[in-house]
Amino acid sequence: MRKNKQFYLIGILIIAIIITLVGLLELSAIKDIFFWGQIQRLILAIVAGMLFYLLPFKNLKLLSYVFHVLILILLVVVLFSSHEDVKRWIPIGFFNIQPSEFAKLSLILVISRIYAEREKIKNSQVLKALLVTMLTAALVLIEPDLATSVTYFFIFFAITYGVGAPREILIPLILVPLSALFSIHPLLIVILFVGTFVYLKLRNFSPFIILINLFLILTVSLSTPIIWKKGLKEYQKQRLTAFLAPEKYKNREAWQIYQAQIALGSGGLTGKGLGKGTQKGLAFLPAAHTDFIFTSFGEEFGFLGTSFLLLLYSLFLVFILKLTQRTGRYHKGILLGIWGYFFYHYALNMAANVSLFPVAGIPLPFMTFGGSHIIVEFIMLSMLFRILKEEA
Amino acid sequence: MNKNKIFNIGIWLVFTILFLRLFQVQILKHKYYYELSLKNYLKPLKLHAPRGDIYDRKGKLLAHWEPVFRVSLIPDLIPPEGLKKLKEILGRLDVDPETLKIKSNYITIKTGIPFHKALIIEENYEEFPSVVVDADPSRVYYPQFNYLSHIIGYVGEASQEEIEKFNLSPGDVVGKSGVEAVYDTILRGRDGYRFIAMDSKGAIVDLNPRPPIPPVKGKSLRLTIDSDLTHYIDSLFLPYKKGACVVYNPITGDIYSLYSKPYFGSSLIKLRWEDYLKDPSSPLINRTIQGLYPPGSVFKPISALIGLASGKIERNTVFYCPGSYRFGRRVWKCWKSSGHGSLDLIQAIAQSCDVYFYQLGLTVGLENFLNILKDFRLPIKTGIDLPGEYQVLLPDVDYYRKKYGDYGFTEGYVMNLAIGQGEVLLTPIWIAVVTGIIANRGVSAIPHLLADHNPGYIKWDLPREDFEIVREGMLQVIEGEHGTASFLYSPQFSFAGKTGTAQNPHGKDHSLFTCFSPYDNPQIVITVVVENAGHGSEAAAPIAAKILERWYEKK
Incomplete structure (x- = not known):
């Protein structure tokens, strides 16, 4: 088993290195300044990863609350550190740190620790983890950064479900996002309502629990449209409407999506060659080094390039899942959190790149230009090694 | 284990969707x-295609093209220290240096620059890559062929209407009149493009990012026109100010000459447009297809055919001409006041006796006369391949009722009609075609200017004998002892014709003559109109005879 895991771990490392190099290659084709900037950040990330490797999880477990509280303080600080509309970064010297990225890491540690407290997971533990997640998400939502705050919930779900939390608490937790999503059409709500009722009845849940869950569906699905109307910022709505009909809405957001499609589609099977992407090179493709680095790569390396990346990403995710087999609850929680992080990031970023989802500002792991997420990702990578080492 | 499976399913689901997308x-x-x-x-920057050349039937070049140079500026590429010298060079091209301040990425500074001036720019290209010279094809007409301007026409920048109609873009050149307009789509060719690459902010990054699509020159046209013959006709018209002449082959429809005086110059159209418009002699009007003349006696062959068709007049029908004819309270004069004596139909045509045709008309009767004319179903346009051909006016009963009221016209109107005065108005090209039909006993080709092209025939369904009678009458105009144009008889060739004098309320009568030759197997029809030149035999007929003479000489 350990040998297998070593194999997967090596695979993960090789994939991470390849993806990082591809990212660097693409950044070098966009602008030298991004390439060298990313090199600096990578060095920082590798050093941070190595330091974390030296830290035993025993200590991390003790420190996880302190660590997360520190991050939460930073999340408050960030709200006062900038006068711009979107408050996400704290400037420190040569780059800006984004506390909300680090919060993903500390949240994984905290939640894993909570679930490691008892032999059998109780509902109170789940609620505690949920509370921490909500607090973190709330702070990030103020920035505002909807997509990132949703990341926390996704990580929370991945861990909670993966470590085997009781079903009666999982069901309402899953019903909340589903009801919100299904509120776009009354028929979908009806289906969800009836489906939930039948499922709970078959599973012999008590009438009280059934009632609570059905009430939850109604409350969430009815209040979602109101929140959508009042709660979302104008730019968030624009992103959504632009996503729904990019060729119709000629605003800036729609233009971005439209141009991304042109860049990606014009790449064809084999692409235009490194540095020869006209849409990226002539600045028609916006955010080529951040949100749309995948598209930028796709224009120059074509469908062969993008499907190769897709294969690497999926193997990367499958391999991480393999590591979760036969591990302790605490380690398992961390592994699941890391898996959730990468899954969410890959899925959302690429979905935005192929315009299956609104542009959400989610970085592509190991590739998007930026310091904070790269550091977090390398720390996660080193944690995988540490976990294997400690299990030996 | 079970949970990992669900996670794995999630991975495959999401990645399969992404892959498919x-x-x-x-x-x-x-x-x-x-x-x-x-x-x-x-x-894309348009590269205009040169228009096809236009040749006459013998291959003489009538309209050509040549490059005209256009200087454009790409401000992005101007080195700051070079601006001063650039302004100096622009000064030599008579361009206001202020032009440089306009914000755009490709400024056309001046068009229509001659070759030697364009060279100034080309010589400095290494130093000033920001100033580029492009060649636009420009239509060239030759002033020595000005007498063909009505046929060739001219080109001009497409109007908004034309842009929509022909799917063009502003600045495109399009045929405005003449053959240039009729065969515009053939002559126009296919425009090409060259490209410049720009970034998202509109700055030029590459002047030649991909090979240009070269323009394809339009197809050249060969016309049926004989420019030498037309030039000769022009010289014959020298004594006269206004007139028209059609020379055409009734078998093939080839128009050898379509001459209208006064004429304009295709090459001068832009320069002198206002003058042409103001000129009282209307040089822009093509009199061969747009001049509506009362035909005078030229109409008599048609009157004769009406008489024959009515069954009331025969070849041998004789009327007496004492020099005038009394009808009602009025005395109607013959052109020959001494009178023609007794005449049959053939002699009446040959001597163009008015009194004979008064009686012919009265015998047929006005309503009958008009109805037969209508039944002939003669076309009101010949269908020549030129824009703007006017309809001829062939009155019918309704026309008279409308004009004079139900009872406002009397039987006497038929007398005027029978000698080609009054309500009839014809174009020279129409007269030529009907002459061709009579000459060929019922059929003539539609006249056309495009060589090697047969647009079809115009038919006139009457008994062959009727045409033979009228043909004979027209032959006697030349060969008969008393024929109105017998002085033009030539032993070298046979021809038949009809003189005409159209009364002109504004001045001296118009002189008309139409003829065909040779008599037995007609190959050529000539119709001549000379405005304000008196009798048909005086001006028009001699011109036609000279044309025939030359025609046979060259043959």
């Missing part, structure tokens, strides 16, 4: 997006 965008819709990506950064 990538396949759709990058493979299935690749072409669509690729085209859009080109549109994003490649700006």
Whole structure:
């Protein structure tokens, strides 16, 4: 088993290195300044990863609350550190740190620790983890950064479900996002309502629990449209409407999506060659080094390039899942959190790149230009090694 | 284990969707997006195609093209220290240096620059890559062929209406009149493009990002026109100010000459447009197809055919002409006051006796006369391949009722009609075609200017004998002892014709003559109108005879 895991771990490392190099290659084709900037950040990330490797999880477990509280303080600080509309970064010297990225890491540690407290997971533990997640998400939502705050919930779900939390608490937790999503059409709500009722009845849940869950569906699905109307910022709505009909809405957001499609589609099977992407090179493709680095790569390396990346990403995710087999609850929680992080990031970023989802500002792991997420990702990578080492 | 399976399913589900989507965008819709990506950064600049040449029937070049140079400026590429010298050079081209301040990425500074001045720019290209010279094809007409301007026409910048109609873009050149307009789509050719690459902010990044699509020159046209013959006709018209002449082959429809005086110059049209418009002699009007003349006696062959068709007049029908004819309270004069004596139909045509045709008309009767004319179903246009041909006026009963009221006209009107005065108005080209029909006993080709092309025939369904009678009458105009144009008899060739004098309320009568030759197997029809030149035999007929003479000489 350990040998297998070593194999997967090596695979993960090789994939991470390849993806990082591809990212660097693409950044070098966009602008030298991004390439060298990313090199600096990578060095920082590798050093941070190595330091974390030296830290035993025993200590991390003790420190996880302190660590997360520190991050939460930073999340408050960030709200006062900038006068711009979107408050996400704290400037420190040569780059800006984004506390909300680090919060993903500390949240994984905290939640894993909570679930490691008892032999059998109780509902109170789940609620505690949920509370921490909500607090973190709330702070990030103020920035505002909807997509990132949703990341926390996704990580929370991945861990909670993966470590085997009781079903009666999982069901309402899953019903909340589903009801919100299904509120776009009354028929979908009806289906969800009836489906939930039948499922709970078959599973012999008590009438009280059934009632609570059905009430939850109604409350969430009815209040979602109101929140959508009042709660979302104008730019968030624009992103959504632009996503729904990019060729119709000629605003800036729609233009971005439209141009991304042109860049990606014009790449064809084999692409235009490194540095020869006209849409990226002539600045028609916006955010080529951040949100749309995948598209930028796709224009120059074509469908062969993008499907190769897709294969690497999926193997990367499958391999991480393999590591979760036969591990302790605490380690398992961390592994699941890391898996959730990468899954969410890959899925959302690429979905935005192929315009299956609104542009959400989610970085592509190991590739998007930026310091904070790269550091977090390398720390996660080193944690995988540490976990294997400690299990030996 | 069970939970990992669900996570794995999640991975495969999401990645399969992403994979399929990538396949759709990058493979299935690749072409669509690729085209859009080109549109994003490649700006096409039109390269106008030269128009096809126009030749006469003998291959003489009538209209050609030559490059005219256009100087454009790409401000992005101007080195700051070079601006001063650039302004100096622009000064030598008579261009206001202030032009440079306009914000655009490709400024046309001046068009229509001659070759030697364009060379100034070309010589300095290494130093000033920001100033570029392009060649636009420009139509060239030759002033020595000005007498063909009505046929050739001219080109001009497309109007808003033409842009919509022909799907053009502003600045495109289009045929405005004459053959240039009729065969515009053939002559126009296919415009090409060269490209410049621009970034998203509109700055030029590459002047030659992909090979240009070269323009394709329009197809050249060969006309049926004989420019030498027309030149000769022009010289015959020297003594006269206004007139028209049609020379055409009734078998093939080839128009050898279509001459209208006064004429304009295709090459001068832009320069002298206002003068041409104001000129009281209307040089812009093509009199061969737009001049409506009362035909006078030239109409008599048609009156004769009406008489024959009515069954009331025969070849041998004799009327007596004492020099005048009394009808009602009025005395109607013959052109020959001494009178023609007793005449049959053939002699009446030959001597153009008015009194004979008064009686012919009265015998047929006005309503009958008009109805037969209507039944002939003669076309009101010949269908010549030129724009703006006027309809001729052939009155019918309704026309008279409308004009004079139900009872406002009397039987006497038929007398005027029978000698070609009054309500009839004809164009020279129409007279020529009807002459061709009579000459060929019922059929003549539609006249056309495009060589090697047969647009069809115009038929007139009457008994062959009727045409033979009228033909004979027209032959006697020349060969008969008392024929109105017998002085033009030539032993070298046979021809038949009809003189005409159209009364002109504004001045001296118009002189008309139409004829065909040779008599037995007619190959050529000539119709001549000379405005304000008196009798048909005086001006028009001699011109036609000279044309025939030359025609046989050259043959």
